[in-house]
Structure formats: C-alpha cells, structure tokens
Amino acid sequence: MFGHVMEDLTPEEIAAASQLYAPLADRVRELVAATVLTEVPAPDVAKAIQLIEEATALLGTKAVEGSFGVRWTPDGKRRTWGNAIVGLRNPIAPPLDIRQRGDLTYADVVIGPQYEGPPTLVHGGIIAAMLDQVLGDAAVNAGVPGMTGTLRIRYNRGTPLGPIRVQSAVDRVEGVKTFVSGQVIVDDAVTVEAEGIFILPKAVRDLGDNPPPGILAPGD
Numbered sequence: 001m002f003g004h005v006m007e008d009l010t011p012e013e014i015a016a017a018s019q020l021y022a023p024l025a026d027r028v029r030e031l032v033a034a035t036v037l038t039e040v041p042a043p044d045v046a047k048a049i050q051l052i053e054e055a056t057a058l059l060g061t062k063a064v065e066g067s068f069g070v071r072w073t074p075d076g077k078r079r080t081w082g083n084a085i086v087g088l089r090n091p092i093a094p095p096l097d098i099r100q101r102g103d104l105t106y107a108d109v110v111i112g113p114q115y116e117g118p119p120t121l122v123h124g125g126i127i128a129a130m131l132d133q134v135l136g137d138a139a140v141n142a143g144v145p146g147m148t149g150t151l152r153i154r155y156n157r158g159t160p161l162g163p164i165r166v167q168s169a170v171d172r173v174e175g176v177k178t179f180v181s182g183q184v185i186v187d188d189a190v191t192v193e194a195e196g197i198f199i200l201p202k203a204v205r206d207l208g209d210n211p212p213p214g215i216l217a218p219g220d
C-alpha cells in the first residue's frame with residue numbers, strides 16, 4: 001500500500017540503525033528546547049544558526065524524498081520511525097514509548113517546554129495528538145486496528161508540562177469500528193478524557209482475510 005516500504009533488513013541491521021538515529025533525534029530534540037529557552041547574546045545565536053545550517057546541509061546530502069513512511073521487514077515487523085508522536089527518528093515526537101500491560105495501552109513521558117500552550121501547560125493540540133496515537137495503538141494492540149474516524153476530547157483541567165501518563169483501552173468493537181477511551185493523568189488525577197472511533201479502512205478491508213502482516217502489526 002502507498003507509503004508502506006518493504007526492506008529486507010536483519011534484526012541486527014535494524015538495531016544498528018536504531019542506535020545511530022535515536023541519539024540524532026534526541027540531540028535535535030534538546031536543540032529545540034534550547035532554542036525556545038536560550039538567552040545567550042546575539043553573536044552566540046548567530047554562531048548557533050551557522051552550526052545548525054551546517055548540520056542540516058550535511059544530513060541533506062543523502063536523504064529520503066517526501067516522508068519516511070512505514071518500513072517493514074518480511075517477518076511483519078513494522079517501523080514507524082517518522083511518526084510525529086512515537087517516531088524514533090523524529091525530534092518533533094515527545095517521543096512516546098507506548099507500552100501494553102494487560103488491556104491497558106499507556107505511555108509515561110516528560111513533556112518539555114517546546115510543547116507549551118497556555119503558560120506552563122501542555123498545548124491542547126499536542127495533547128490531542130498524543131491521545132490520538134495512544135488510543136489508536138490500543139486498537140492495534142487488541143488486534144482491531146483502524147484509522148481515526150472520530151476523536152472526542154474533554155479537557156477537564158490544565159495539564160502541566162513535565163511528567164504525564166497517557167493511557168487507553170478498547171471499550172468495544174462493532175463491525176469495522178473499534179471504540180476506544182483514554183485519559184491523560186498527572187499525579188493520579190485525570191486532566192483530559194478522550195473517546196475515539198477507529199475504523200479499518202475500506203482499502204484494507206478490500207485486501208481480504210490475509211492482508212500483508214506489516215499493514216496491521218504494531219509499529220515501533
């Protein structure tokens with residue numbers, strides 16, 4: 001399917017790529033936070049711009065065109081490394097390390113200053129994006145994946161920057177629709193609640209009972 005890329009890589013090659021690119025994304029993420037907060041004098045800002053331009057030019061000498069897509073290997077293992085919320089290679093991602101315990105899908109994450117909306121609080125759109133991903137992953141983990149059709153969010157109170165939990169669980173399945181609910185939790189209090197309907201798209205349904213395994217498998 002469009003955007004899905006098959007790569008014949010060994011687990012060792014994938015581990016090596018992870019060890020190469022995760023620190024790159026981590027350093028750029030730190031750079032983003034530093035850019036928001038720095039108070040150094042103008043010449044130092046000018047120097048930083050020059051260094052960043054050099055790094056960007058270096059990385060751009062060989063690069064994928066368009067987007068990273070979803071990469072998968074013949075064993076069905078999927079890599080969503082460009083994903084805006086969980087992507088290992090994506091400094092925009094907080095990133096969320098989404099885990100599963102029983103029926104619960106969750107991520108514990110520290111939200112930095114680059115995600116500020118109201119002063120000292122997490123931006124509501126960022127919260128929505130994280131909930132979208134974590135609710136979607138609950139559907140994937142339950143074996144009933146889908147694209148977000150509807151996502152309803154209730155912001156009960158502000159969510160402070162810093163450590164938060166985002167969690168979700170599947171409520172029920174009706175045909176091609178998976179109903180999922182979730183919460184954002186800070187210090188044992190629910191700050192945000194969400195309900196989503198995740199729909200197995202017609203294009204995937206049309207692949208029949210045995211779609212390529214990477215289409216539906218959880219990513220990492």
Ligand SMILES: CCCCCCCCCCCC(=O)SCCNC(=O)CCNC(=O)[C@H](O)C(C)(C)COP(=O)(O)OP(=O)(O)OC[C@H]1O[C@@H](n2cnc3c(N)ncnc32)[C@H](O)[C@@H]1OP(=O)(O)O
Pocket residue numbers: 132133134136137140145146147148149150175176177197199200201202203204215216
């Ligand atoms: C496998 C991938 C894994 C991917 C796993 C990825 C992990 C998820 C985490 C990331 C989540 C995202 O960001 S996803 C990106 C944001 N979402 C999108 O871009 C989705 C854009 N919308 C679409 O592509 C489409 O509208 C779909 C897939 C949502 C539905 O299209 P469709 O498959 O053609 O649907 P259709 O046959 O008409 O209807 C099927 C049933 O769903 C109902 N329905 C249709 N649209 C909606 C809707 N928006 N909200 C509620 N319900 C709806 C219909 O009434 C019907 O109910 P009934 O008659 O059966 O009762």
